Amino acid sequence: MGKASRDKRDIYYRKAKEEGWRARSAFKLLQIDEEFNIFEGVKRVVDLCAAPGSWSQVLSRRLYLPAKLSPDSRESDLPLIVAIDLQPMAPIEGVIQVQGDITNARTAEVVIRHFEGCKADLVVCDGAPDVTGLHDMDEFVQSQLILAGLTIVTHVLREGGKFIAKIFRGKDTSLLYCQLKLFFPLVTFAKPKSSRNSSIEAFAVCENYSPPEGFNPKDLYRLLEKVGSPSGGEDLDCSSGWLEGPNKVYIPFLACGDLSGYDSDRSYPLPKVADGTYKSLDPVQPPIAPPYKRALELKKASSHGIQELEKLSLDS
Amino acid sequence: MAEETRTQWSLQCSQYLGEISALCFLHFPTHLSSLPFLLAGSGSQLMLYDLESGKMLRSFHVFDGIRVHGIICLFTDCTEGTVSSKLGFQLAVFGERRVKLFSLVIELFLGTQNQSGVSVNLNLLHLLPKFGNWVLDVCFMKGFVSSYNEGSHCLAIGCSDNSVHVWDILNSIVILEVQSPERCLLYSMRLWGDNIEALRIASGTIFNEILVWKVVPKYNAPSSTSPMEDHNDQSYPFSNHVLFHYQQFEAVHMDKLAGHEGSIFRITWSSDGSNLVSVSDDRSARVWAVHTEINGSDKPGYSIAPELDGVVLFGHNARVWDCCISDSLIVTAGEDCTCRMWGLDGKQLLMIKEHIGRGIWRCLYDANSSLLITAGFDSAIKVHQLHGFWSKGLDGRAEVKEFIDRTEIFTAHIPTSSEHNGLMDSKSEYVRCLHFTCEDSLYVATNQGYLYHAKLSKTRDVKWTELVQISNEVPIVCMDVLSLKSSELSGGVEDWLAVGDGKGCMTIVKVLSDVSAPKVSLTFGWQAGMERQLLGTYWCKSLGYRYIFTTDPIGTLKLWGLYDPSPSVSHSSAGHYNVSLIGEFASCFGIRILCMDASFEEEVLVCGDLRGNLVLFPMLKSLLLNTSVASEEKMSPINYFKGVHGISSVSSVSFARLSSNQIEICSTGGDGCICYLEYDRDRKHLEFIGMKQVKELSLIQSVSEDNDSIDDLASGRYAAGFASVDFLIWNLITETKVVQIPCGGWRRPHSYYLGDVPEMKNCFAYVKDEMIYIHRNWILDGEGKIIPRNLHVQFHGREMHSLCFVSENLQLRANGKHNLYSRFSWIATGCEDGTVRLTRYTPGVENWSASKLLGEHVSGSAVRSICCVSEIHVFASEANTISDGTNRQVVDTDNGENPFLLISVGAKRVLTSWLLRNRRLDKEEALADQQYSEIGSSNKPSSGVSSSMSFQWLSTDMPAKYSSSHKYPEDAENFVGAAENVSSTKVDAISHFQGKGKMDIKPCLGDKYEDDWRYMAVTAFLVKYAGSRLTVCFVVVACSDATVALRALILPYRLWFDVALLAPQSSPVLALQHVIVPICLPSEG
Structure with missing residues (x-):
């Protein structure tokens, strides 16, 4: 799809470029904030799976920059933002980058060191694996990623803090909900308007972190598995099957974003420019090196090999 | 779809049609079956296939609400009797957190036919306790070699938390559970090993690494400790190693394989585990070698x-x-x-x-x-x-x-080419034309005017026979061969060769051949055109050897009649034929004709030219039969279709199926498409009804017809053509490649010949570097067997956005016929890649019976919504009483059947309508019945694919790209004025739109930027005024710009109109449904 065509089709793609966001997902966090006011009083934030960095950008613009520009700000008072990803990303003002694995508890120690021993008020996670197309598989890997994120959360989040994570809504959503409920009394699944209807994506907004009494972060997985395998649901194949029927869990679900605002499923005409030519902007941050970069490089050589092979079989 | 029970309805889960998520072979002892059976997991189903027949033996629902992620089987026992052999297997099927253990018993009855003599039984042996994490792999093994009692079977289960559990099948307990200290997000895991000691675990992480580990006893405790009670208690300690029955095991890291730059999706072990x-x-x-320190004793x-x-x-x-x-x-x-x-x-x-x-x-x-x-x-x-x-x-x-074992490859020179070893020039001897007449007979025409026959022997020799030299040193430019059963030689063949040369001379050579060498029995020639003006010559199979066509560079086709002056003396082979020019057909395009077909019965001739056009000419019987015609007639086209294949050449054209007054024309071209047109003889109307692009071919030379097929549009089963430098034969039904031969492309002289089953019988000859290469794959019946290539119905394979039931009952009711097909149900689906498919299933039968491509939206724009319309709402009005009876009858006979439409809408505001093909039910009946009986035991993949319902493309509407090309002229609006009465009253009748319906005809504003809007939903209904010729299909579409519009398709003219813009919505409408509320009739006019 050409850039201009995508501009027409996807209002948020266009707006993201106009406003200088690295990805359209920035709007999702902004719209969640509109609804939940997640940035209120926040001094320390962790952004998990941050690359390419659009959520870090939001954090920087909403927390760091206003504080920095206010006249009575002091260096020591500025909000701290730590972004964690395996991949490096282009620097963002006020964001400390940590290259690390979010499944690893050692990463948490690094974060806490950056916070000088304090714990975070907010943890956000917009990470997702490349979808395969098998929804159950994608949903599973995504929920594994969130639960891995919980490892960090249990280490770095202060009590009463918030956790926001991307989820894939599917048949096991209620299971994930119950798992998150163990640590957060208030869990809402939110769908910002900038997230397309056709996408199974939504966001878990978890508030008021309060781990179970006597909780030891080492027991996290045991606790989570316990939710996954209750005594009653043994003969059901589907993991969240026991949450149907009498045990049915009703998950608070909320559409957020200004309802009169842009609709991601709607196409909007491009603005009319005076000279009649609309110029499509380049993406703010071009894609980082994809994993298949080497495959592309080697493509030529290997296809050359095939030709030789064909020649061989022809001559024989 | 229950037949009788009207009172009680319950939803029943039927067959799944979607991705295949697991495969597993079932191997038999070799004396019982040379080919294994196949188990496939799809959705929560397990399907068992016999690979020899390609038939699905059974399908089983093994899970509830989860997908089969893997199947592992273990051969347990085999009892052979005189009547039957029983084979026992154990199956471990897993999905998500669940593992189920089944016993599968396959009983093969001997003596009876292979197909029917199989009975299959699947029984659940054990439901393993649900695991805390997803199961990624399972593996049958023998337990402990050293200490445990021999023959005990275990199942190792690898979980997504990088742990392994071992399940004792006999005692139904978990006997071991070990988790690797390396905790990581896993995408894949594979186990290998015969026993616990040899067990190797390879885990693929989403962070690009593979962890290889094994389990080892922590210390060698004596195995005397008594087994503990069933270990099902929740409070077992979670540590890296767990105490079990008598030994403590721990995970030992063996290797970390790094190198991939992306998540590891799957791993496989070589059979020896190295x-x-x-x-x-x-x-x-x-590929990785697993470095193990204990590998010294390996194989x-x-x-x-x-x-x-x-x-x-x-x-x-x-x-x-x-x-x-x-x-x-x-x-x-x-x-x-x-x-x-x-x-x-x-x-x-x-x-x-x-x-x-x-x-x-x-x-x-x-x-x-x-x-x-x-x-x-x-x-x-x-x-x-x-x-x-x-x-x-x-x-x-x-x-x-070799490419394929059974292919014979011949190479040969033409006999005289050896004279020229020096440089080639226009006078040199080289091959100009090749033509197969059967699998061992090839005619070759050369630049110096020679005609040869090459006989291909079984020993890969080529036996040459020089037939004739047409004229000295004049190149042969075109050749066609008509092969007939000989009337003179019993059991022999007579080939009629027509060759045209560079001087414009045609020569006919009749060749008789039987087991001995071919003999020329007749030669005669005539001047058929100017020098260099004769470019092609064609026999027409339906006309026989008495008529031959020639073409020139400017689009003229000449028809010549050949008459034997002494018909009574049939043996006078030396006799000279009289040749007369019967007619000249001049194309209105003036472009060289490349292919043609004629129908004697229907009195038409169709030609395809170099620039993708089709031209139809009349070809009257009287013209052909009038032997004493004196003056040739000049014919002009009765109809034409410009650019059927774009500007690419038409490579073949044929009359595909004939009915009383309608002729279907099938053409193939250099654009890689097969196009279908319908010619109505009475109305002299030529219309495009469908096409299929064969993506694998860039040029389709021809499509072989399959007369057994009861499907109209899929009558061609094999397409032969080229993809860049390769010759390809493609099976259009199973979508599989039959043959691929690198040959240097279609510009070289080439010829091919296909037998009844091209998979087993195909020949292809081409010329390269003065050499003729012949690839022959010819397996006689009974000599070899091909196995079915496609086991399960092919479907979209992508995200579907829309689905709609196509009720055949409706269609039949509309046509006043009895319900013949209630046992079939049809589903139309629209996909994100722009394709629309029609899929048939049979309630109660275990397999999907057919799915085929209906068509594609313009430029592959995604299909968002589909609806089908069949019932016509007829409006009685004054017009009814005014119009006399005869007038009405005309209307009725004109549209004897109500149109049955399928309407699909989607991205780029493409609106496509498809019309159910008119068909003669009486003919279909028998076939459909036969089809039905075959389904249970269908063993041919083709039978599962042919269908008895088909749609043709009717009309597509999409916004024009630029405002300038938007033409909604005034007269068009006037034209609709007649139909306008209908629409205005109709809209009133629909309560849903009442009050909202604004009847302003809105001329389409040509907004430059609107071309990326998409339709999100559609619903439609048909309206007709009694007595009117017109049927109006009103289509309500919801667009992504948050509008809902009423549009009209006027039938049979296929004109589209914007009727009204319904009340604006604040956000896009995602679903539409209409309700018909009858109000007082007749209308107010």
Whole structure:
């Protein structure tokens, strides 16, 4: 799809470029904030799976920059933002980058060191694996990623803090909900308007972190598995099957974003420019090196090999 | 779909049609069956296939609400009796957190027919307790070699938390649970090993690494400790190693394999456990040697391992999903819909691309039978037999042998070409034309005017016979051969060769041949055109040898009649024929004609030209039969269709199916498309009714007809053509490649000949470097067997946005026929890639019976919504009473059947309508019945694919690209004025729109930027005024700009109008449904 065509089709793609966001997902966090006011009083934030960095950008613009520009700000008072990803990303003002694995508890120690021993008020996670197309598989890997994120959360989040994570809504959503409920009394699944209807994506907004009494972060997985395998649901194949029927869990679900605002499923005409030519902007941050970069490089050589092979079989 | 029970309705889960997520071979003792059976997992179902017949034996629902992620089988026992042999298997099927253990008993009845003599029984043996994490792999093994009692079977289960559980099948307890200290997010895991001591675990992480580990006893405690009670209690300690029955085990890290640059999607172990192949997000596969310190005692086959380490297989154009490895090759399959075979040295040997959609999810290779199975998101399971493709070299590496074992390759010179060894010039001797008449007979025409016959013997020799030299040193430019059963030689063949030369002379040579050498029995010639003006000559099979056509560069086709002046003396082979020009057909395009077909009965002639146009001419019987015609007649076209194949040449054209007054024309072209047109003889109307693009071919030479098919539009089963430099034969029904021969492209002289089953019988000859190469694959009936290539119905393979039931009852009721097909149900589906499919299923029958492509939206724009319309709401009005009876009758006979439309809408505001094809039910009845009886025991893949309902493309509406090309002229609006009464009253009748319906005809504003709006939903209804010729199909569409519009399609004229813009919405409407509320009739006019 050409850039201009995508501009027409996807209002948020266009707006993201106009406003200088690295990805359209920035709007999702902004719209969640509109609804939940997640940035209120926040001094320390962790952004998990941050690359390419659009959520870090939001954090920087909403927390760091206003504080920095206010006249009575002091260096020591500025909000701290730590972004964690395996991949490096282009620097963002006020964001400390940590290259690390979010499944690893050692990463948490690094974060806490950056916070000088304090714990975070907010943890956000917009990470997702490349979808395969098998929804159950994608949903599973995504929920594994969130639960891995919980490892960090249990280490770095202060009590009463918030956790926001991307989820894939599917048949096991209620299971994930119950798992998150163990640590957060208030869990809402939110769908910002900038997230397309056709996408199974939504966001878990978890508030008021309060781990179970006597909780030891080492027991996290045991606790989570316990939710996954209750005594009653043994003969059901589907993991969240026991949450149907009498045990049915009703998950608070909320559409957020200004309802009169842009609709991601709607196409909007491009603005009319005076000279009649609309110029499509380049993406703010071009894609980082994809994993298949080497495959592309080697493509030529290997296809050359095939030709030789064909020649061989022809001559024989 | 229950037949009788009207009172009680319950939802019943039927067959799943979607991705195939697991494959597994069931191997039999070789004396019972040479080919294995196949188990496939799709959705929560398990399907069992007999690969020999291609038939699905049974399907089972094994899970509830979860997908089958893997199947592992273990052969347990075999009891052979005189009547039947019973084979027992144990199956472990897993999905998500669940593992189920089944016993599968297959009873093969001997003596009876292969197909019916199989009974299958699947019983649940044990439901394993649900695991805390997803199960990624399971593996049957023997328990402990050292200490446990012999013969006890265990199941090792690998979980996504990088742990392994061992389940004792006999005692139904978990006997071991070990978790690797390396906690990581896993995408894949594969286990290998015969027993716990040998167990190896390879875990593929989403962070690009493979962790290899094993379990070892923590200390060697004596095995005397009594077994503990069932271990089902929740409070077991979670540590890296767990105390179990009598030994403590722990995970020992063996290796961390890093190198991939993306998540590891799948891993496979070589059979001896010394190598691993992994596939990844980074589009590569890697081969690893597993470094183990205890490998000294391993099998000698291990010796190939070290040099394999580090081989990287690059070639896939997208993510790679699956891999398998045998002794001599590696197979990978991926998102690019290709399956690739690689030598162990990393060289790509073969690529298969037959799946569609999102890719191939699973591949499986059986080295014993050389069978490769691929299955993917498109739900198709394809079988590829690699005949001796790889021979194991001494060093254990694969060597490319011949392409296919059974193909004979002949190479030959024409006899006189050896005279010229120097440089070629226009006078040199070289091959100009090739023509197969049967699998062992090839005619060759040369630049110096020679005609040869080449006989291909079984011993790969070519026996040449020089037939005649047409004229000295004049090149032959065109040749056609008509092969007939000889009237003179019993059991022989007479070939009528028509050749045209560079001087414009035609020569007819009649060749008689039987077992002995071919003999020329007749030669005569005439001047058919000016020098260099004779470019093509064509026989027409339906007209016989008495009529021959010639073409020139400017679009004229000449029809010549050949008359034997002495018909009574049939043996006077030396007799001279009289030739007369019967008619001249001049194309209105003035472009060279490349192909033609004529129908004697229908009195029409169709020609395809170099620039993609089709021209129809009258060809009256009287003209053909009037032998004493004195003056040739000049014919002008009765109709034409410009650019059927764009500007690419038309390579073949044929009358595909004839009915009383309608003729279907099928053409193929250099654009890789097969096009279907319908010619109405009474109305002299030529209309386009459908096309199929064969993506694998860039030029389609011809389509073979399959007369057994009861499907109209899919009458061609095989397409022969070219893709860049390769000659290809493609099976259009199973979407599989039959033959691919690199030959240098279609510009070289070439010829092909296909037998009744082209998979087994095909010949292709081409010229390269003065050499004629002939590839012949000709397996006589009974000599060899081909196995069915496609086991499961092919489907979209991508995300579907829309689905609609097509009720045949409605259609039949509309046509006043009895309900013949209630046992079939039809579903139309629209996909994100723009395709619309029609799929049939039979309630109560275990398999989907057919799915076929209806068509594609313009430029592949996504289909968002589909609806079907059949019932016509007829408006009685004054017009009814005014119009006299005769007038009405005309209308009725004109549209004897109500139109049955399917309307699909989607991206780019494309609105496409499809019309159910008129059909003669009486003929279909028998076939459909036969079809039905076959379904239970259908053994031909083709029978599962032919269908008894088909739609033709009717009309597409989409916004024009630029405002200037928007033409909604005034007169068009006036024209609709007549129909306007209808629409205005009609809209009132629909309560849903009442009050909202604004009747302003809104001329379409040509907004430059609006061309990326998309339709989100559609609903439609048909309206007709009694007595009117017109039927109006009102279509309500919801667009992504948050508007809902009423549009009208006027039938039979296929004109589209914007009728009204319904009340604006604040956000896009995602679903539409209309309600018809009858109000007082007749209308107010």
